[in-house]
Amino acid sequence: KGGFEQKCFCNAIKEFLESQEFIVRLEGMMQGSVKAFDVLAWKKGEGMFGYEVTLHFHNLIKNLEDDLGTTVKKVVVVCCNKDELEKAKAIVRNSLGQQNRVEFKTIYEFTKEKID
Numbered sequence: 001k002g003g004f005e006q007k008c009f010c011n012a013i014k015e016f017l018e019s020q021e022f023i024v025r026l027e028g029m030m031q032g033s034v035k036a037f038d039v040l041a042w043k044k045g046e047g048m049f050g051y052e053v054t055l056h057f058h059n060l061i062k063n064l065e066d067d068l069g070t071t072v073k074k075v076v077v078v079c080c081n082k083d084e085l086e087k088a089k090a091i092v093r094n095s096l097g098q099q100n101r102v103e104f105k106t107i108y109e110f111t112k113e114k115i116d
Contacts, residue, residue: 002038002053009053009078009107010038016110017041022049030070037067038078047073053107054079054088061095068101076103078110 002010014024021043028040030048039051050072052063060077067075077092079085085104092102 002055006038006053006055009055010051012107013039013051013053013078013110022046030072033066033070035063035066037072037075040072049073050075052077054084057088057091060088060091064092064096064099064102068099072101074101074103076105078105078107081106081108 010026014026017024017039022041023043024039024041026039027036028050029036030040030050037050038053040048041051042048048071050067050070052060052067052075054060054077064075064077077085077088079088085106089104092099096102
């Protein structure tokens with residue numbers, strides 16, 4: 001789902017997580033979930049993580065409410081840049097309060113070259 005930019009972000013996240021030995025599904029559904037995560041990842045012993053690519057903010061809270069109703073360990077909201085990340089944080093804080101199961105990252109954090 002989504003446009004070109006959304007698909008590029010999802011694929012960058014997928015490749016990064018696979019390099020960390022996660023099993024990854026694009027448009028991953030969890031049992032009992034009402035919607036798919038943009039990216040769903042899991043690794044034995046670490047649990048499941050849902051990633052929401054956030055290019056627009058109109059459905060951010062609804063997506064998070066649905067996501068937090070699942071058993072994922074964390075939901076990671078992925079934004080284009082730091083300004084949008086701060087906007088997403090403010091929207092979530094104002095609507096849902098402090099959420100210990102929600103993290104915020106920019107796409108840059110998934111596109112850095114791996115340094116060995």
